[in-house]
Amino acid sequence: MKMSALVASLLALSACGGGSTSTTTNTETSSSTSTADVLCSYASNVFNTSASVNATSTANWSCSGGKRFLTANGLPDHDVGVFPNANNPNAIAVQKVSASSSLTPTATSTVTILGGPRGDTGHVLNGVKIDASTAGSCDNSGASCSLIGNSGNWSIEALGQSAFNFGVDSSHAHVQPGGAYHYHGMPEGFINKLGKGMAMTLIGWAADGFPIYARYGYTAPTDAKSALKVVQGSYRLKATPGANRPATSLYAMGTFAQDYEYVAGLGDLDECNGRTGVTPEFPQGTYHYFATDSYPYLQRCVKGKI
Numbered sequence: 508m509k510m511s512a513l514v515a516s517l518l519a520l521s522a523c524g525g526g527s528t529s530t531t532t533n534t535e536t537s538s539s540t541s542t543a544d545v546l547c548s549y550a551s552n553v554f555n556t557s558a559s560v561n562a563t564s565t566a567n568w569s570c571s572g573g574k575r576f577l578t579a580n581g582l583p584d585h586d587v588g589v590f591p592n593a594n595n596p597n598a599i600a601v602q603k604v605s606a607s608s609s610l611t612p613t614a615t616s617t618v619t620i621l622g623g624p625r626g627d628t629g630h631v632l633n634g635v636k637i638d639a640s641t642a643g644s645c646d647n648s649g650a651s652c653s654l655i656g657n658s659g660n661w662s663i664e665a666l667g668q669s670a671f672n673f674g675v676d677s678s679h680a681h682v683q684p685g686g687a688y689h690y691h692g693m694p695e696g697f698i699n700k701l702g703k704g705m706a707m708t709l710i711g712w713a714a715d716g717f718p719i720y721a722r723y724g725y726t727a728p729t730d731a732k733s734a735l736k737v738v739q740g741s742y743r744l745k746a747t748p749g750a751n752r753p754a755t756s757l758y759a760m761g762t763f764a765q766d767y768e769y770v771a772g773l774g775d776l777d778e779c780n781g782r783t784g785v786t787p788e789f790p791q792g793t794y795h796y797f798a799t800d801s802y803p804y805l806q807r808c809v810k811g812k813i
Contacts, residue, residue: 539613540793542716543570546709549632553584559599560587566634570610575716579604579634583688585696588676590688595674600686604634612716612811614794618779620808621714623657628806629713629796631694635680637711637719638689639805640764641665641673649753655684661753662764665691666804670758679804692804693721705735707787710798715811719796720786724775728784729792739774740801742767767802780806 547570554563566579581602590599606627621628627636644659645652652659654671665673665681675681679692694710698721701708711719727733744760745768752765760766769778776782780803781796789795796806 539611540717540789541611542575542712542718542789542793543610545718545788546632547575551584551633555582555584555587557583557587559590562601564633566604566632568632573610574607575610575712577604577606577630577634577712579630581634581636581687583635583678583680583696584633585678585700587678587680587688587696588674590674590676590682592674594672595681597682597684598686599682599688602685602687604630604636606630606714608712608714608716609812610716612794614717614783614810615812618808618810619715619813621813622807626813627714628809629711629719631690631697631711631719632709633697635694635697636687636689637805638683639665639691639803639807641691643671643673645753645758645763647751647753649757660751661762663762664764664802667802668759668762670762690805693798693800698722707735709786709788713796713806713809713811715809715813717781717794717796717809717811718786718788719798719806721798722800724782724797725784728775728782731785731787731790736775738776738797738799740776740780740797740799740803741771741774741778742769742802743773744768761802774801777810779808779810781810 549568551566564582564584569576581604622640629637642657643654643663644657645661646659663671673681678694678696680690682688707723708721709718710721723735724738725733726736744766749765783794785792798805
């Protein structure tokens with residue numbers, strides 16, 4: 508079944524800087540899960556010698572009063588690319604990161620679109636935020652495009668296209684005008700730093716309190732003894748470009764967020780890049796998200812109460 512037109516339009520607005528918080532519904536529900544015993548005292552204090560950072564990355568997670576709290580300075584704790592660069596003119600700067608989520612997240616029948624001004628979809632354990640979409644867009648003709656402002660009808664993707672260069676590094680991250688380093692896709696530098704290899708690896712927490720894993724999941728979601736596999740999202744390129752889209756001779760399919768459609772059951776995950784199943788930290792099962800090598804790369808919506 509294809510993603511509804513409403514969800515498609517909301518996802519198209521999810522570039523940094525566009526739209527207002529919106530929701531639509533689907534049929535997936537799940538009971539609440541306690542996360543109170545998982546990584547409640549995770550802390551990191553690492554001097555990053557990368558020339559573009561050359562400062563200490565700090566992140567501290569804590570749990571109390573039914574909430575999980577994060578305080579961090581937003582600096583990555585792994586090697587990064589050169590910033591500013593020819594395609595990203597912004598320098599990495601210390602941020603004041605303060606976030607909280609429920610220790611008993613509950614998946615609902617509501618999909619909440621996040622990102623940009625709607626709020627962060629989540630944070631990696633190192634305190635760096637997840638913001639998979641961009642502020643880039645084109646008008647219908649494709650003659651007027653900008654990597655900032657989100658003023659056009661067609662939202663440019665940071666990854667999976669070659670027409671525009673957002674200056675992302677090997678961790679699929681770059682820097683916003685205010686100096687915030689943030690991930691658009693798989694946070695390779697952080698994953699490599701953890702050094703777990705081919706394992707189901709918890710890398711962060713979503714805004715609704717559910718965990719985020721990277722790349723690998725169980726072949727049978729409810730069987731921890733099943734083989735690990737590279738988990739795939741359930742989006743594909745549309746067979747036909749959308750009405751009034753800039754010509755594909757200018758910008759190939761995959762350039763814009765609106766070029767993708769969600770097809771339930773096509774891959775392993777739902778429209779928010781999540782599924783319910785067992786994980787090493789949650790052997791009884793929980794709803795959880797994935798960073799994937801396929802679109803949408805990182806979740807752009809959440810299923811839990813906010």
